[in-house]
Every structure is written in C-alpha cells, then in structure tokens.
Amino acid sequence: MLSVNRHLIIALITGTIILMSLLHLALNTINPTAHSIQSSANFSIQRFFLIDAENNLQLSDMYNAPFTSNLKQKTPWRISPQSYWLKYALSNSSPATTELIMHFDNAMLDTLFVYQVASNNTLIKQRALGWKNQQLSLLNRSISNFKFELAAFSSNDIYIRIQTQGIAKTPINIYKPEHFQEYVRSVHLIWGGFIGIICMMALYNLVIYSGLKEPIYLVYILYLASVLTMTSIVQGFAHYLFPTSVIALLRPNIISINYLTLAFALLFAVYFLNLKGLNNKYYKRCLMIFYSIISLSALSILLNENQSAPLFFITMFGTYVLCFWLLYSSYRTNRQWSKLYIISWIPLLLGGAVQSMELTDVIPYTFLTRHFFSLCILLEITLMAMALTERLRQQKERANFNASHDLETGLPNYHALETALQTRLSRQENFSLCLIKVTGFNQLSPYLSSHQSQLILNALIACIATQTALHSHFLWITEKHLAGQKIARVKDNVFAILLSEYKQTNTIIDQLHPLHQSMKEMFKDSPNSMLLRTHIGFYRVNNAHQNASDIVKKTSQAIAAAVLEGRDINAFDNHQHLSLDIAKDFQQALQENKLELYHQPQIALERNTVHGSEALLRWKHPSKGYIPAQILVDLAENTGLINQLTLWVITRACQDISALIAQGYNQHQVSVNISASDIADSDFLENLKSILERYPIPKHLLTLELTESVMIHDYQHLQQVMNGLSEMKIDVSIDDYGTGYSSLTHLLQLPFNELKIDRLFIQALDGNKRNLDIVKTTIDMAKILNLRVVAEGIETQEVIDILKDCGCEIVQGYFYAKPQPFSEYLHWLHQITAAQKPV
Template identity: 35%
Template sequence: MEQQPFKYHIIAMFILSTLVFIIYTFANHLATPTRYTINKTAAVYLEQSYRVDPSKSLSLTEFLSDSNKRVTKPFDTIPWGLKSQDYWLLLKLENKSAKPQQLYAHFDNPMIDYLTVYQLDNQGQLVNTNNLGDRQTELSLFKYSVPHISLAIAAQSHLFLAIKIDTTGISKTPINLYGEAEFKDLLRAQTAIWGIFVGVLIMAALYNLVLYFGIRDRVYLIYIGYILSALILMGSVLGFGFYLWPVALQQLFNHYIVVSNFAIAFFTLAFCTMFLRYHKDKCWRYKLSLALLSLMLCLGIASFFIVEYISSQIFFAVLVLLYIVCITLIYNKLRSGFRWAKFYVISWIPLIIGAAVQPLELTGVVEYSFTTRHAFLVAILCEVTLMAMALADRVRYQREKALYHATHTEQTKLLNSAMLKQAYTTLQLSQRPSNLCLIRITHFHSLNHILNQTQRAELIINVAKALELQLSKEREFIQLENDLDTCPRIADLGNGVLAFVSVKMQSNLTLHKNLSKIMKSLPKHYPVQGFDLQLSYSIGYCALENDSDFDNWLQNGYLSLTETTHLSSPISSPQTMPAMMNISLATAFQKALKADQLAIYHQPQIHLLSGKTIGSEALLRWPNAPYEQINIESLILLAERTGLINELTLWVLDKACQDIVKLNNAGFIEHKVSVNLSAKNLQIHSLIEKVENTLIKHNVSATQLKLELTESALIDNQQQMVRLVNQLTELGIEVILDDFGTGYSSLNCFVSYNFSTLKIDKSFIFDLPTHSANKVIVKAAIEMAHSLGLKVTAEGIEDDVTQQLLQTMGADYGQGYYYSKAIIIDDYLLWLADK
C-alpha cells in the first residue's frame, strides 16, 4: 500500500475514534434521567396498588372503597396486555421531610387514548382532576408529547393519586415521579435525542432525494418512504410527533399506530429487495418478497378498520415473517459474493436488537428505563447512519461496475479495446517504441453456428489464460491494467482476436519468431461437452507510428493479421451452417468417426462414349439413425469448422484404399476411386507422406487413386496448393479440379496446376437441356479443358437427354443418378458385375 493513502487511513481512524468517544459520552448523559426519580432523591415514600377492570365499568368511588380487590404491589408488576380493559392505579405519596416537595408525575406513554388523574388529599377527598391522553382536546403540545402533571406535597404530609388508563392500544404506562430539577433534566435529554433523531432522518431523506435526482434509481425513493415511516412511528411512540405535524394529524397517526408499523415494515422489505437487486433476478425469493409485501399492504389497509389491540397482535406475527424473509434475502446475496452490501448487512444488527427491545420492554420482559424506552429510536439512528454509508458504497460500486463494463467485455470479462487505447495513448505520449500484437483463433466466426455464447466465451477465456501465462514469462509485453492480482496483458477485441503490446526494440523477424513460438504453445484442443474441438491460430503485428491514431494502429494490426494467415489454417469462404448443426452433433460425429460407424459409398463414373465404368467417387455417409438424413455437405462443413476434417479425410482415404483392394480382388484392377480433399487438409502434417504410406499399407497403386480439389481451396492457398498438386502428380495420383464453375478462380489456375481432369458442378447439369445459358457455359468449359489437354467429367446426370447432350458437347465422363446412386462397396461390386 502506498504511504499517502495509509496516512489518510490513520487520520480517518483517529476522527472515527474521536466521534465514537463524543457519542459515548453524550449518550451516557442521556441515559441517566430515569435513575433519579423522587423516591431516590428525596424523603418521599410511595405505596402502590392497582386493579384491572375488564368490564370497563368501574367508577372512582368503587375503586377506592373496595380495597380488597386492589393488588398491593409495585406498578411494574401490572399485567399490561393488548386487551380491551381499564387499569386503575392508586399511588400514596408521603413526604417525611421537613420541606414541602414540588413533584412532577410523568406518564411515559404518549399514545394513551384517555388518562385521568384524580388528586386526593390525606382524607381521601377529591382535590383535583387532570385529563390527559391523545384523545383529549385543547391540551398543550407539551402535555400531548410529554403527558405529566405537577403537584405539591406539604412537609410531613401525604396525598393520593388515583389514575385511570383507558386505551385500545399499548396500555403499558410507566409512571415516574421527579423533582423539578430532575424533570428538567428529563426534558432536556428527551429533547436532545428527539432533535438528533429528527435532524438525522431529515438529512438522510434529503440526501436520498438528491441521490434519486442524480441517479434516477427508485430505491432511494423507497428508502425515503422508510425514513418517513420511521419518523411517524417514533413520533407517535415517543410523543415528539406533535411538534412535527398538526395536532389533528398526529392524533390520527396515534390512533392508527399499527398502520405506521406496517408501513415501516413494508418499506423495510421493499428496500431490502430493491437494494439487493432481487428485482433483476426474478427468482423465487423475489416472488416470496412480493407475496409478503402484498400481505403487509393488505393488512396495513385492514388496520384502519380493526381494533388496535387486535391489529397489533397481527403485526407482531407478521414481523416474524419479515425478519425471516429479509434474513433469507441477505444471506443468499452474501453467499453468492454480494460483498459490497456489507454496510447494509451491518445496519441490520442495531435494527434487529432495537426492534426486539421495544416489544420486550412493552411486555415487561426487559426492565423499563430511559435507555430501553429509546432503544428502537437509537437503533434506527444507527441503521440510518450505516445505511447512508451503504448507499454511498452502492454508488461507488455502481460507478466501479460501470467503469468495469466500459473496460471489459461482457462475456469473457477480459479487458477490451478501451484499455488497449489507454495503453496506446500512454505509449504515444512517452514516445516509446512498441508493437501491437494480435493472435486470432482461426475460423472463430464459424463456431457461432456450433457453440453457444457461453461456450464461445469459455473457449476465449481458456486460450487467453494460456496466452497470459506465456506473456508473463517475457518482460517485453506490458500490463494493460494496474491490477496487482491478475496483471492483465491481454485485450479481447472480439471474434476470437486477442491483442497485447510489445515494447522491446527488435526486428520484425525476431518479433515474428517470438510470436510464432508463443502461438505454438497455445492449446491445440479444447474439450466441450465431450467433443474435442481442434484449434489453430494466426498472428499479426504492427509498429506504433507517431503520426497515426489508435484506429489506424488497430486497423494496421488487423491487416497484418490477414496477411499472415498462412501461418495456420486458411479462412474458408463463408457458408451458412444449418440450425441443427451444434456441438452435440459434432460430439456424436466425432464418436462415430472414432468408433468406425461412418461409411464410404461409391457412385460410378461412366465413359460417355463407350458406356464403360472407369471409376467411382468415394462419398462419405453416416448410415446410423437418426443421422442418415443429415445432408452430408453440412457434415463436411461441420468437420471443417470443428477441426475434424483432417482426421476425417485420412479416414476416408484409408477406407477408399481398402475398397480399391476389394475391387482388385474382384478383378476390376483398372477401376479408379476419387477422394475429395478440403482446403483445410493443408494443415495435415506431411500429407504427401501420409497418402503414400496409406497406399503402401494396402498395397494399392497410386494410379488407382484420384484426389478432387475444389476451386475455393486453390484461391485461398495457391502457392501451397500448386506444390501439393505437383507432388501428388509426381507420386502418380491424378488430381481433379472439382465443382468447376462454383468458385472464383481465374484461367491462371489451369496453367499453374497440373490437373488431369476438370469436373463441372452438377448445378450446371441438372437443367442443361432447357437452360440455354448453362449450355453455353458447359460447352465453353469442355472446349477450354480439351484445348488445355484436360478430361471433363460432368456430375449430376439424371436422364438420357442430358447424357446425349453432353456426348454431343464432347464431355468425357459422366456421373449421376441416371447411372446409380451412391451405394456401399458390396452392392457396388454387384452393380459392376451386372454391368
């Protein structure tokens, strides 16, 4: 870690420690008021008794006169409950000191509907009546928010307070008696904590509103809803809401306090769902959240019409479900690596504790005190503070995520051209000599029809890891991103092209050798769903020039990549791959090849003038159901695009030689068999040697084997193909130009190549008798071939009229269904015998 950021971390920790100390000291002072009630600070003795009235019909006189039905115990033993009943309390205050005492009775429950305090003298005569409660009218804001009465006790005397509590909601009402100074301390403490709470929540709401207008994310509006619900709820529970809202509105909030509870629970779950982005996942947890949100919305509306003590019990039951669902949502995100939400997770700790303390205090499980009374308020304060940090962390994460997406590809997660451009700018400013280097997975575009998006991405990642490992061994290749963990040097430019930068001063020849060495170390095979995909690569490079921009630099790199494709397999002409061609079919095709489940069928080739069978074309077939109906040309294309073509060609060549042996044994020693070669077969190492070894293996004469090459193979690899044709001819094998008329070759190919035969594509033969243009083309091709000393084979003959026409035009050989479809060797031998 750098020294400067570490120094700032120390400063930040010091500031945090100071703030925590201030908060602790301040909170310690606020937590003391209930410790100093009058019985602890003056010689005032209390006697307490009470009576619960389920009938709600008891009068003051009956309560006072029937002492046997009163329970003579402290008020903290009263069985407060969520029921429709009245509570009568009798408090005897005896001042044994020599001084009169000015007292304040604080009734710590601002949500009481009706609270009546009867003051009796030492003779039991009614002296005064005070009416409190949020259903009373014309009280001061002070008495609404802090229900209390003041009273004086003369020296060496006593008085009685008879208290009637009539409410439909939370009935528990702690009663504390204070001296004047202690009561003022209480008010200061309450005012301070109320002010802090309201101030923090309002600032948090404004902060989230600013974030919403800046980012336009509705999660901030939901959190504002949570903050407002918390203000309303705590304003009712603690009484300060009368200073925030008009009295009539606050009385309405108090009356429907359960609605506020449902509101805060609703926004809590809604925020949890949106903040953790479950609305993007649409999983079962999201549906569970929606279901609970709908339930709480319905119950919240129903609470307007249900008695409070019943709706409160329903809410406490729903609260359990709320915590279960929220914990499920949070746990799942943490388990899936959602670490950026750490502040949000931490914020739940005080919230859970505070929310648990409040009902426990109201039900008497936790002892009442100023601290426990305000525990939920403090918990919300902590939660809001931590949530502000969580929201800021979320903004930071979204910014980093946006930057990540701007500099990385979506599928492979590798660096993209943006980081390459940044490196280019740095190198150009420093005027540092450098070379852009590219490596491409050849024919990657062909895999779009075979591999799905995920499989293609995994393939690139696999190659990139191997390439990154090789580049890490050489200091000349710079890092494109300052990441201490990964040190990435590679950018993914898409379509199977990976880019990196060399800054070493070296000649093009040296760089070429280094890149070729790196290319050879890359994986040649990639297993995917049981299929062994064969890989090949091409390289390109270009120097950084001071007068060029990034786009030109990149364009020059692509041009050099195109020019060096001879280092690997060539690019075949674009063809359309049927939708059914996928990796599953490729896997089955590869297994069939290895298990020898493919077959060679023979279609005869006829001498048109004599009618004699001079040979046959060996055609690949996959006779196993359900694959026998698949177009064989599509299978050949699939083999080319998955790297199977070389293995397949050698297999066909071997099978053709086996069939030639069978033909020789049957007496057809002059019969020749044609085998098709693909442009991809140039990748076969020592092809001529392998062909010769196959002939020797089966003791077959080279003159009995013919090889057919397509025009597209000649165009893409002219120099190599000329050398190949010459070597095959020297071996004694005839080479045929196949599918003439479907490619784009020039007349120069007839001069450059040592062909024996020209084979006119069947597309010109099918409708030859009726197609005048095709007649001209076929006749011209025959005459041109003959003038160059080549024989002509016409494939696709299906009737006698076409045969007669081709004879007239001078074609030498014919092939097509008119003579026979392609059949297995045993049937073909019978067919020859019949002829």
C-alpha cells in the same frame, strides 16, 4: 497506496472524534430519571393498582376499593380495552411545601385522568391527559405530566385512571420542576437528533434517486418516512411534526403504520439483494408477501388496536424469518456489499429485544431502556445507508469494469487497450502492439453450438495466457496483475498483446513464433477447430508523439496484410503496408461495378414476419476468393475510396429497394452501413439526395447504420448531418450498440430511429446473466426513447424466446438465414410469401 493510507487515517480520526462526542452526550443524558423523588429521603411513595375490567368504576369508588400493592405483585399490563386504576400514596416529611411534576411516559394513551386527593378524600386537583385531549399544550401532549403541590408534613393520594386500545403500560416518575426540565431537555435532544438524522438521510437519498432513478433509494426513503412516523407517534414527538388532524388519523392506525414499516423493510431487502436479477421466482414470491402485508395494513384500519396487534406480531416474526433467510442466501453468494446490511439488523433486533424486556418488566425502566430502541433504529438506518453507499460504490466499480472489459470473457477490451497504449506513450516507452486474428470462424460457426464455440474461445485464451505468462517480454495491459490481464479482446476474433522493446523486426517475429505455433497446435488437435487459422500483425512504437488509435490502425493494417497474403506473422511496413495489387484490383472492381450486396433478413418478432434486410458488401477476388468485408472497408479507408464505396452501396441498395417494391414488397426496409469518413464528407448529404432523386423510393425504407465510434468525431458536424437525414425522412440506426462511445446524451440529442444491439451481448444470452441484464436495460431504455430495437447474431430458439420476453422488436442472424445474393434473397422471400406462413 500512500493515498489510501492517508485517507484511512483521516477517516479513523474523524470517526474517533464523532465517537467521543457521542460518548460525552451519553454521559450527560444517560439517565435523567435518576433525579426523580423516588430516590429522595424527604418523600415516601407507596404504589397500588386495580383492574377495572368493565370500565365502569369512578373516582368515588376508589376510596374503599381493594387495591393491590406493587410490593406484592407487579401491575399486569395487557393490550386490552380494560381500565387500570393506579394509586400513589405520597408523604412529604419536609418542613416546606414542595412543587412536584408527575410524568407519564406513554404517549400512546387514549385517555388518562389524574386526581390529587387529600387524606380526608377531598379532591384537590384533577386533570385529563392523553393524546385525544387536544386542549393540552404541545409539551403536555408530547410529554404527559401533572403538576401539583404537596404540603409540608402532609400526605396525599394520586389516583390515575388509564384506558387505551393499545399498550397500557405507563412508567411513572415524579420530579421536582428543575429536574423535570432536565429530563425534557434530554428528551428533546434525542428527538431532535433522531428527526435531523432521518431527514438528512432521506434528503440525501432523494438526491441520489433523482439522479440514478433506482427504486431502491425511493424504497429506502419510504422506509425512513414510515420509521419516523411510527417512532414519533410511539415516543410522542409526532405533535411537533404533524397537525392535530393528522395525528387524529395516524394514532388510531398505528398498527397500519407498523405494517407499512415492515412492508418497506421487506421491499428494501428485495431490491438491495437484487432478487429480481438473481432469482425471479423468489422475487415474485416476496412481492406477493409485500402486497399481503400492505393488505393487512389496510385491514387493520377496520380493527381495534388490541385486535390487530397480535396478528401484526405474528406477521412481523414471519417477515423477519423471511428476511433472515434472504440475507443468509445472499451472504452465501459472497456479495461483499450485503455484509453491512446484514450487520444493520443486529441493532434492530437488539433494540426490539430490550424494548420487549422493558415492557414485560424483565429489565427495569430507565431513560436509556426507554429510548434504546430509537437509538438502535438510528444505528440501523445509518448502517443501511452505509450499505447502500457500499453497494453504489461496487456497482460503479462493476460498471467501470464492464466498460473496460469484454463481457463474454472478462478480458480487457478495446477501451482498456487504448488506455494502456496512451499510458505507455505518456511515459515515452518503446514497445510493440501485436494483434492476433483468428480466421475461419464464419465458415465453421454454422456447424458449432454456442457451447462448442465458447470452448474454442476459452481454449484460445488459455493458450495465449499461458504463453504470455511464461515470458517477461509480454507486458501487462492493465495495472492489476491478475490472470489474463496481458490479453485484450479487441473484436470477436481479434486479440491484442504488448511486447517490450525490440529493435529488430526478426527478433520480434522470433519471440512471437512460439505463441503462434502453440495456437496452431491447439487448433490442429481439436476436431471442432481444424478450419481455424491464426495470424499475428504487429507494429513497433518508438515515437511518443503518436496516439493510440493510430497505433491500433497501423497494427490492423499489418494483420490485414497478413490475412490477405497468407502470412503467419507480419510487421507493419510504412512503405508497403497494403498489398498494392489487391488495392488496384479493388479499385477496378468498384469502377466496373463488380462488387456485390448480400442481404440478411431482419425479422419482426411480434408477427414473426420479414421486416427488412441488412445489405452487406461482398467482393470475390479473381485469385484470392472472397475478401472479408472489414478488410474491404480498411482498404477503402486507406486508399481514399471509402466515400465512393459508400455511395456505390447506397445506390445498389436503392436499386434493390426498387426491385422489392416492383415485386410487391412495399414496406421492406433495407439497412446499409456508413462510416465516420462518410459523415465527415461535406458533400455526403448532397450526393445522397442525388441518388434518391434517381430512385424515387419511399425514403423511410432506407436505413443508414452508424457505428458508435462515429460519436467521437466532430459532434457538431454529426448533428448537422443527422438533422439533414431526419429532414429527408431517412431512418438512422446505431450499429453495434454497447461496444463503442455512444451515451444517453447522444441518444437524447440526435434524431436516431433505431438501436442495434451488438452480437457480443446476444450470443450466449441464455447462459449469461450479465448480458441479459444489459440487453433488458437497453431495450427498456430504447422504448422510453421511442427507438426500434434490432438484435443481431441470433443463432438459437432459446435466445429468440428470451428476446421476446425482453420486448425486442426485430432480430437477425443465422437462425433465420445467412447473408445471400439479392437474387437468392428474393427467391427466399418469395418462398416465405408464397407459403403464407411466418418465418
């Protein structure tokens, strides 16, 4: 809290310094037009105008032409191809000849002719100005001006002929040379700041885009570029930025550039508000409008400016209304990072209003009103950049939350649990880790819909949350004291809680008993969950030299023993943490080849045919029935049998592949799981080669699945093993992608062939927007890396349709078939083939 306050104070001080600097700048440059001779007592000026609708009047026609005084009527400026003749009658009552500079504040004029005529209608001086005159100096092209002298006690007339396709209104001021130089310096200061700020923002966002590859940053850069181009042409400093040939191309197409600015503003809103993710229908409609504006931009090239301008203003109004509606819809969804973006529209609208009122003479022309729109644009793009930064910050927070929380329930996940354990270990605290496992899900899930399963899950979490909230001896897993933060979800059906220190095991069991009883009553009262049962295993931590993974491992052993031995609550026992009888029986079953491989089909979605199968280990204990596969793996890990078990599984898988080939299934792939212990085994590759020599099958038909947790072990050794497997032409898959430690670096550097998305992201995919985004992004990334994508846990047709739309290639799950013994799987396969029909 102290750190946050300190940073806030620094930010406020910095902001105050910047605001004081801007205020000082404004006071020095607020209105250099105040120094024009209009306010001098030595000069008198009378202004007149005449409209030349036919564009055929010459200077000689002006001497006796019926000019209208500006005192009677203001000049009726319009966007039309007609010419405007202005007459300035000047008198110098001072005793000295005075050098003056007449400034024409409209850089958009096509042609501008200025004539200085004596009182006897003798032409003294003339000059051709306007952007089309490429013979002018750089200053005169960007800031049109006419230098002349007015003799002492004399009167001259200045005739000005203006003709342009666009906005003809031209504010005119007359300065003494020193005051005109002040004006030029002020304008250059504003232009330099405008260009510098936009270029810095563009470069900064280009760096961000090169790192994140998010299109919104590229759209923002394009918007900045179009704003800079548009403003530079309107204000005149385009001559400093672009070659003459480029300006000759850009200036006649200023309406096209305005259309592009409008199009990029709309596209920025679409990406910023994430319409593609929130509402695909609105996203497609906005894209259609975007392409329509681009088409109008192209069409305006073929039209004159006075023809295309009215259509542009109508389009701009409609686009702004659409953007306001999108902003309003976003604000209603409480998107915190959209507030700054909504505020960014205020200066844009304010600047546009002031500019329009100045053009229509509602407010007088001053240096501030002339450049107010540019200053408002700077404020707008600054607020847009701040909104982008806030959006990035909240996306980072959300990414961190997703990395440390279960996506389905919002509870802290395994990584958050490990962090909490490590934090308490660093504080040398004594505590107990408890794992709660729900059994019976596999038997019950075929009879439940996704909605029913979710209701059971929510009820279970609510039950645990209620019990842990009632007692202070249940510790917080995360630092934020929010509802549910005393529970972590470790796996599908395994949850974790922490208990404060208790010296006696029986005391801990007594404390956990009400929680277990509450869950038991909940399942008893629900007709959909009567087959479910909960077991709690715990481990007392009283040694700060342990690590988090060891604590979780020992607690997992405690709960595995509880499941095997039918206990409700079980403590980890260093001397008897596994059932010796079970361990002995398992070792004997492995030696006597009494284990089984079940096969679950994997379906190629595009053809809707069988791609292959995943081989899953099964063992039926003589008295305890089928032992869960995870318990078998844990048992093998803890008894040193894991490498022997893996080789048995691979051997049996090769036998099954040989049988499949003999039955005519020459391209049927079989996937098997291997563990970190197998990768760490220095003889693994040699043993694998020996098995493959005994079974001369096409090696690409065997796929080895590695869980993401393998990544956190010896990476260099893993890379060597992976390269060896690649040389042997064996496919390697990342199993349960999204729940472990893999990174894009691993995917890029290691020769993986397949990526398997974990069932946590697939289940309830049709009702979970966040899961859908993750799955779609994962599939897109896999395609870029040329990896096959397998999605597991498919239970409904709706999920299959979504995965098809996302481009997923292979799926597996109970929707097609449960894991079944190889003989039954062959029979199922024959039925599919014999019927010559897709799955």
